[in-house]
Amino acid sequence: MDEPVGELLREWRRRRKLSQLDLAIQADVSARHVSFVETGRTIPSSAMVLHLAEQLGVPLRERNRLLVAAGHAPVYRQTPLDDPDQTRVRAALEQFLRAHAPYPAVAVDRRWNLLLANGPFNAFLATVDRKLLAAPVNLMRLGLHPDGLAPRIRNLEQVRGYLLPRLARQAATAGDPFLHQLYDELVAHGPVAGTPPDPADIALPIQLRHRGTDLTFLSAITTFGTAFDITLDEIAVETYLPADERTAQYFQRVPKNG
Structure with a gap:
């Protein structure tokens, strides 16, 4: 089973060496909201998932994974080059x-x-x-x-x-x-x-x-x-x-x- 979206976002935040406050300021949201998302107390909307992913520089394929983990449909397509x-x-x-x-x-x-x-x-x-x-x-x-x-x-x-x-x-x-x-x-x-x-x-x-x-x-x-x-x-x-x-x-x- 895949990890919850909050845990995935926490991993990306730590990978970028950002604190919750750093990410909150960068994303123009409250640090409390970031904390609630990471702990699972709040399930972020698809727009919020994409917004936080953009601030964290998450690759497109991993953004799809975040969306699915939050219960949303993926938005980025993947078409093989030989298609x-x-x-x-x-x-x-x-x-x-x-x-x-x-x-x-x-x-x-x-x-x-x-x-x-x-x-x-x-x-x-x-x-x-x-x-x-x-x-x-x-x-x-x-x-x-x-x-x-x-x-x-x-x-x-x-x-x-x-x-x-x-x-x-x-x-x-x-x-x-x-x-x-x-x-x-x-x-x-x-x-x-x-x-x-x-x-x-x-x-x-x-x-x-x-x-x-x-x-x-x-x-x-x-x-x-x-x-x-x-x-x-x-x-x-x-x-x-x-x-x-x-x-x-x-x-x-x-x-x-x-």
Whole structure:
């Protein structure tokens, strides 16, 4: 049986390190009302559930869970990317990735599982153990696993020092057990501590050895927040831009499939 809505909201409040008074002030309600909701003395309306969830930055799929726990119908739909209703969305994502060619680009879900990739991304897959390419392909695991990209990343310590704390923060923010398990799995492959990025850098450089050439990328992440669709809200597109002329020239002259 699912937890009562009050207990779920309390978990999210504590996860955000807020007191009841902090949340009350932020949500413009009384601290007494917050207390009554959390203890079950008051069952919040759907509008109040959504209002408190917004103040707490609760992910859309978890807002549905809060609504159901309070006895209300969920309001956020979830349409798989391969659903016929998502044909236009999938086509737009594919166009986005193609437009980034000749440089690599991918689309991932909230758990860093690969949804789509353009041809140039194949440069990242050379020498990767086939077991890591079995669906669902996880981009975090692909990058940091000893049988994945890790042996080819020349600044691996720096990359681990950037990605693992980021994954830990995401796991804490989303409250997703899978992300916590993924973090524990990847930490087991090496230390978290690494050389922190230079504050002057706009992004972490990724230095990759590929077919005898040292390539350097800067990655950027684009998200598409939508009001009522969980799937679209959780999709992120990661694009890899050449950080030096050698990398740019390499991808200009190689076939589009990497």
